[in-house]
Amino acid sequence: MSWLGRLLGQKEKSGTVAKQRLQMVLIHDRSEVSPGLLEQIKDDIIEVIAQRLTIDRENVEVNLTQSARESRLVAEIPLVSRNGRR
Amino acid sequence: MSGKVITITSGKGGVGKTTLTANIAAALARSGKKVVAIDADIGLRNLDVVMGLENRIVYDLVDIIEGRCRLRQAMIKDKRQPELYLIPAAQTRDKMAVSPTDMILVCDQLRQEMDYVVIDSPAGIERGFRNAIAPADQVLIVTNPEVSAVRDADRIIGLIEAEEKGPGKLIVNRLKPEMVARGDMISVEDILDILAIELVGVIPEDESILISTNQGLPVVMTGANGSSAGQAFTNVARRIEGQKIPFLDLTAKGSLLDRMRGWVNGR
Numbered sequence: 192m193s194w195l196g197r198l199l200g201q202k203e204k205s206g207t208v209a210k211q212r213l214q215m216v217l218i219h220d221r222s223e224v225s226p227g228l229l230e231q232i233k234d235d236i237i238e239v240i241a242q243r244l245t246i247d248r249e250n251v252e253v254n255l256t257q258s259a260r261e262s263r264l265v266a267e268i269p270l271v272s273r274n275g276r277r
Numbered sequence: 278m279s280g281k282v283i284t285i286t287s288g289k290g291g292v293g294k295t296t297l298t299a300n301i302a303a304a305l306a307r308s309g310k311k312v313v314a315i316d317a318d319i320g321l322r323n324l325d326v327v328m329g330l331e332n333r334i335v336y337d338l339v340d341i342i343e344g345r346c347r348l349r350q351a352m353i354k355d356k357r358q359p360e361l362y363l364i365p366a367a368q369t370r371d372k373m374a375v376s377p378t379d380m381i382l383v384c385d386q387l388r389q390e391m392d393y394v395v396i397d398s399p400a401g402i403e404r405g406f407r408n409a410i411a412p413a414d415q416v417l418i419v420t421n422p423e424v425s426a427v428r429d430a431d432r433i434i435g436l437i438e439a440e441e442k443g444p445g446k447l448i449v450n451r452l453k454p455e456m457v458a459r460g461d462m463i464s465v466e467d468i469l470d471i472l473a474i475e476l477v478g479v480i481p482e483d484e485s486i487l488i489s490t491n492q493g494l495p496v497v498m499t500g501a502n503g504s505s506a507g508q509a510f511t512n513v514a515r516r517i518e519g520q521k522i523p524f525l526d527l528t529a530k531g532s533l534l535d536r537m538r539g540w541v542n543g544r
Contacts, residue, residue: 204460209424210467216424217431217471 218255222262229253236266245271280311280388283395283517284413285448288429290400292421293450296486296495297510298397299327301417303495304514306361310392313352315383316366317409318399319374325365329493330355339367342379348386357498362391372404377411384412393517402436410437415517416445417477422452422463431472446477448513453482454527478513481505481527 219225233253240246247269256263285298295318302314315338316324325331336351341364355361364383367374380396387394398409410416416437420430430447437443449465456462465479483506489496496507497514505525512522 206457206460206462206464206467209463210471213424213427213463213471216428220428220431221435 214257218257218262221257222255224255224262224264229255232264233266236268240268247271280391281393282384282388282412282414283393283417284398284409284415285396285417285419286398286406286409286433287400287419287426288402288406288433289420289426292419292426293480294400294419295323295327295397296490297417297419297448297450297480297513298324298395299495300497300507300510301514301517302393302395303328303355303358303361304497304511305393305395305517306355306358307497307511308514308518309360310518311360311390312393312395313362313364313387313391315364315394315396317375317380317396317405319366319405320368320371321399322366322368324397325353325363326493327490328355328363328495330363330365331493334365337365337367338383339370339374341383342375348383357494372399372408375404375408377407380408381412402432406433406436410440410442413442416442417448418445418474419448419450420468420472421450422457422465422468424463427463427468427471434472434474445474447472447474448478448480449476450480451482452479452527458528476524477516478509479524479527480509480513481525483507 233251236253237246237248237251241248250269252267254265256265283301285294285301287294298314302312306312314324314328316322317338318324319339325334330353333353336346338351340346341348341351351364352362353365355363384394394412396409396413399405418430418433418437420426434443434445437445447469449468452465453462457464465476469476483504485504486496486506489499496504497510499507509525512525515522
């Protein structure tokens with residue numbers, strides 16, 4: 192949406208919403224990974240990594256991404272350094 | 278002669294497979310080709326009424342397969358269009374009365390006398406769909422510009438590739454250009470972006486389709502010139518024949534108000 196649209200407090204158009212919803216649902220359809228399974232995988236990853244490193248558990252993100260017809264599992268795991276700084 | 282088998286399928290029901298089958302078959306026949314359309318929706322026969330041939334059915338696809346008639350006896354000749362035929366579905370049986378091998382055998386026979394065999398697939402991904410795609414040289418996937426239909430098309434594209442019948446080609450049916458212009462309908466570009474598949478047709482929503490279907494006359498047979506959908510069907514047939522036909526310009530200008538909304542939405 193353009194800055195002008197945002198300025199006028201416009202809602203997202205339904206065609207755009209449809210496209211975004213489709214992209215989300217197809218990511219899961221194509222990979223046969225449900226949102227629930229993704230949550231489990233995330234918990235498993237946290238457990239494994241946390242055995243070796245101190246991580247910011249609250250901000251771990253595990254997502255499926257899509258490019259053309261190929262799916263990819265992407266995990267982002269913020270580390271917490273020992274002296275307290277990220 | 279070795280004819281080409283084209284299957285029209287969609288996953289989701291009600292997107293316009295049967296109307297497309299009737300019109301593509303009729304348009305191919307109008308360009309002088311020998312064409313037979315097969316209704317593969319056993320138990321829910323409908324291609325006959327869309328083509329206006331319902332009063333002339335004696336034998337059907339299952340009669341051929343079970344040996345109760347010869348192939349030619351079940352081919353209803355369309356009197357309005359030379360070299361256009363229909364093999365109707367059986368109405369009192371179910372999908373299990375036909376196997377993928379049966380379909381391959383029937384189509385191999387038809388290939389010898391016809392230029393094109395156009396198969397109307399039932400909705401779904403079960404036996405009826407498997408039967409319809411088994412003999413296909415080319416699969417055309419029909420979708421509408423809505424979330425559920427595009428989602429099902431994506432599933433079908435995957436299944437066709439798994440069956441080594443791919444790559445399929447896409448037809449976007451029932452597009453409303455003025456809704457796309459307003460931002461209230463997914464555009465063809467967005468659908469192609471999501472499905473990553475070759476486009477073979479875009480058919481605009483058009484009242485003349487219902488009017489001609491009411492009369493049992495495929496819209497391409499009515500002369501087509503007044504109807505944008507009729508022209509779009511004819512263009513699909515030409516692309517199937519390998520011609521390079523540009524897509525109809527379906528971009529609605531919209532009212533001044535619509536365009537001003539477009540500026541606000543960043544288009």
